[in-house]
Amino acid sequence: MSVGTRRARVEDVHELALGMPHVTVEHGKGENPVYQVGGKSFVFFRTPRPDAVDPDTGERYPDVIVFWVPSESDKLALVQDESSPFFTTPHFNGHRSVLLRASRIGELTLRELTEIVQDAWLSQASRKRGKDWLDAHPDPAE
Template sequence: MATWDDVRRIAAALPETAEPSPHEWRVGDKLYAWARPLRKGDLEALGDAAPDGPILAARVPDLGARAALLADDPSVYFTTPHFDGYPAVLVRLELIGPEELAELVTEAWLSRAPKRLAKAFLAERG
């Protein structure tokens, strides 16, 4: 079971990450992961499938990556009509494992980081 502290720890290890407000992570001025409580329209669209726990939104490289995550594990990843056409997924934070969370947050960071920074980070990791 992942928590906001887990997201914070993972994000803090990524270069040039800032948390300008609680549960909002940016690289430079680009948002890559954030808390996304469900709104009235989301609840109406999801109906009985609407989760109760904390929801993390994370950027993904493109809509293909988003579709792959949604198909891979719909118990963890989901979306709402608000995100149609937008490269991000919603995550049931309490259901994602720690390794998968680390991969998701890192990929979200990579999708928003400046190319030189992402390239340096990847080279450092080998």
């Protein structure tokens, strides 16, 4: 199995986020990591909240990761696909982000997770930083 096609892990989120340029890490109320670029969050690990709960038990999900996305259409593409592990809640209506339970991260390949983290960073980085990064990392598919 190649590196890009292996199943993603939670550790990969941390490594990928920290691997992007100009990243700082803040910590939330529960000491959960919040990855930022230019003072703007692009990936963060949420503390349990009342808007993301197990439908069977009513228990709050303890393992939600938030990823910013470039646009509302990108968000819809991720959350409307029934096979996707990404979801949203009414709390995030109008917010350019998607949620993912850490317990479902293995449904993604490392390549897919890499794209999600890079897109999250690009959606929050300044135009100059984004352009500089894209110029240094041309899309191999093109």
